Amino acid sequence: MNRRAIWLAVALVVLLLGGASIYLYLKARPYQAVVDHGPSPAAQANPYLAAEMFLRERGITVSHAEGLSVLPGIDPRQHTLLLFGDRSKMTPRQVDQVLNWARAGGRLVFVAESLWDEKAGQSNDLLLDRVQLHQMLSQDLKDPPADPTDDPYPNLTKLYLEDEDAPAYAGFDTAFHLEDPKNLAQAWANSGKATHMMQLAYGVGTITVVTDADLWKTAAIAEHDNAWLLWYLSADTAVTLLFNTEHEGLWTLLWRYFPQAIIALLALVGLGFWHVGVRHGPVQLPAPAGRRQLLEHLRASADFILRHNGQHTLLHALQQDVLRRARRRHPGFDQLNVAEQWLALSRLTRQPTRAISQALSPVSKQRLSSAEFSRQVAHLQTLRNAL
Template identity: 25%
Template sequence: MQRSNSFAAIGIVIAVLVLVALGVYWYQGLEWIEYERDLGPNEKARREPFLAAQLFIEKRGYKLESNPSFRDFDDPDFALKTSTEDAIVLVDAYGSLSQKRTQTLLEWVERGGHLMVTAKNPYLKGMDKIQDPIFEEFGVEVERNGQGDFDEELWGAISTIGGYVGITQEDLCPMLYPQAEFSFEGDENSIGVHFLSNDTLYGQDDYLYASVGPDGASRMLQYEYGDGMVTYMVSLDMWKNFAIGCQDHAYMLWQMAPGDSGVMHFYYNRDFPSLGSVLWRHFYAAIAVGALTLFLWLWYRGMRFGPLRDEEPGTQRQILEHIAASARFLWRMDKGQALVESVRAETWQAISKRLQHITRLEQSVQIAQLAKHFQMNEQAVEAALFGPIPNDPVSFVNIIRALKRIKDKL
């Protein structure tokens, strides 16, 4: 028995060793293949549409900074504090800059700065009716061409969700063609750029430094202002993550970036006013009327009329005493007229639902038919429904009793 158990243990050990040897042999024979899969933009890339542009600029020794609001332009000394070696880009801020901030920026440009603005603002509707003070400075007008050959909505949808379904930049770039071909001053290379917009710019020739695009339909305009320059573009989308690698967009950004001593500032208008200021700006009249109404109501509720009297100690009263007191008060006020009118209205409403044809008859015919229907004399029906309201208690009780009898028979 012991010998058979020993053979079984030895067999198990041998089987395990054989399996281990086979596993090692199989593992050594595996051929490892590296497989890369594009998981789409990460969270930072989705949050920063110009992240690829920033990385591209920084790899070439330049600096690019993002600013979430326009609050820097509220500083009266902004033009003196900011280096004229820098470049400022207002991202999709058309129509959102105040006149005061515009003057601050133009003071800095006049000292030698370079300001770049765009004709887009995805957060505003009815762009045709919106004016921008920087565009008005040189009389630059924007022609909105929503029905052009470039489908902006399709491109926006694909570039937004493309990363999740495996669409890469190599797949998107063939959709773009050079809308404009040009070269920079001092550079022999001719570049092609697609501005990802069907809009065009028109401006005055005074102080015009350069124009990019077909004659009469520019995509980019540059104006000299003092010692600096203002660049107008129909869009900045060609520098966003999914388009920076297409055509010569990256080269264009590189050429327009400031030198080694300057910084390229991208300013976003992500500053939102408080709820209270928004409500007051758009609904100030309703808020003022509501506040006045509340004040008058509180004043009305707080007013006292007549002399003050000592408060009597609380005593319990029977419900019939309250009813009797209320009835005496109402009788003194209008001799029961309000009660008779109310009961008559309710009675006529019930009659109209039950005897719909009765309202189309003359009064005399109505009295006759109602008296017959309710088995009452015509004088009682006429007094109850049509007669004058009496001031004596007896006639009042008779009318109410007749009206109650009519309602009970409906």
Template identity: 25%
Template sequence: MTHRRMASIGAFVMLALSTGWLISHLERVPVTYREAPQAEARRNPYLALERFTARMGGQLTRRPDARIIDRLPAGGTLFLDRQRAHRLPPERLHRLLAWVEDGGYLIAVAERPGVADPLLDHFGVRHLEPPPEAPRERQHVLEVTPPGALRPLRVDARWPGLEAGGRQPDWSTGERTEGGGKQILHFNLGRGHLTIASELDSQWSNQRIGAMDHAELYWTLLSAHDRSPQPQVLLLSRLQMPTLFDWLLENAGAACIAAATLLVLWLWRIVPRFGSVQPEMPPARRELREHLAAVARYLWRSGALATLLVPTREHFRSRLALRQPGIAACSTTLQVSALAARSGLPAARIAAALDGRVETPHAFTDALRTLRDLERQL
């Protein structure tokens, strides 16, 4: 056996021993790392809460339409997000509270300080600002102990606490050290329950549901107050009002259909029909007298009577020069006298027709009539 073959066998044995040692001493373990939010997580800030609810045996449905409040199913849980001031008119708020009194469970996120909140105003709940002498550094972590919790739960707390006004809550938790106030206020309404809490939208969002005890707080509240066999949660987030078209169809459907039908019929009546092109009629040839008549009508409407009388006077003088050149050669005064003696017409009328000013339609027609009569006499 050559020296080279001995070296190859020794290297192979060492590789086999090293591989066996690595297999026996190394262990495969899972590694968890966070990825950037994907499209679905960016679109739905409560996607993690929805999957957590399904994993625990419940069901969470997210809706953005505020009109669902008007037809909530009996029982179950409604999680009402912020930005609802203009979506809760008095009549809708009354129907919502009636649903709670009938056995529903409402979890409402308190609006930010300074933002109108009809639900909080109805119960006299307000944000409690810390006094000026309180330390500026607020407590960012609170311990809350809702009914059913086996231990105090740690949650985020960055907003001012809540304080009940006229009606006192049946229980509250999460007291702050600076300025007082509570994190959670709970009211029993008839056969149902209402929980008003601060910052739930942040605590139960995709970014914070897994931090501290936020998920445990969520499930503890559901387990204590949701009467369904399996928690059924309806989440109203990013509430939107129906568009004008949807509102019209819902409230004035018959009128909209009638208006659309009339519009279609009107368009059918006025829109040109498509078919074979008809031959165009040859343009009618106008006569000269029609053009002259149109010019005369325009001058008559414009008040240019003297302009219309000029060609008539010139025509009469040319006829006079042909028939009576002796009279035509005389002055205007002698012409008037001669024509008056020959025709029997008044001299003043003849003078006005030959050289007078024409300012009215009556004077114009009288001058034309006089010149016609004189031409006939010639």
């Protein structure tokens, strides 16, 4: 390709790119979009964040507590304690501590956590039992008489105030009902069938019991008069909110934030155990259940001796066995010379003297042939069996 063709190709590419850029510039239109990333980490960690912000906007100081250990440092006068956390592990000593704080002038608001057990005469909520209120299911109540006013919101809880023509409406869970068998409550709020909030004087303070606190969580705080009710219960005081008393353990936090490191550590530990426990050499097969015959053991022993000690060891052992048996059969055999011993053996075994001399002659160190070795062994076995 010559230089002119190259320049034409480059010009064509530039022209195409320029045309595409102009087209995109004329067709493209800028716009704005809102991307919802969901609740912030603070909102996810605190379901009552919106309620706190609402109270702060009205000049109420709100603080958090992770346990009742902060209670001795809180002045009960002009202070509200919101117990919205789990109290299943609350001890009698802590119950006394909370009630003494309320008796000294504090405002206590807590959620009833357990149903009243008529047979046991108590519930599993120590604090609720101490204020002598009972919680039960609304479905266990008798149907109320017909309301001539025809309540338009039977599922909403209504709180009536003095000098107010219309009630305040709150979205309590209507599945639960509070009962006051001692008639201690001075104020209460009802739905069409049940009571969901009771307030009673306690010393110079007040205690408010509610069936649930979900109406003050972020998802429901803006509905009905939920936010106003929370402000009404804590107006003109500082607020301490206790809602998260259960803390995650170290292993849970490690798994949440460092799962890859934990998996790598477990894999490393597994490899370490595998390396320590690896087999060296082939796996040994189990011994057969059947036992060998005695003759097989003898043959195996003879083969072993033959391989490691040679032929002369076996032949010498047979010769000594023959002489040992001759001593038992012929007294004074050791006092005879060699020729006399051979004659004595000839009489005892009825074998010719020549065969006896060949069998008992000193064993040569040289390796015999298989035939010669077998013949020599046969002669010695014949003499031994004859004795």
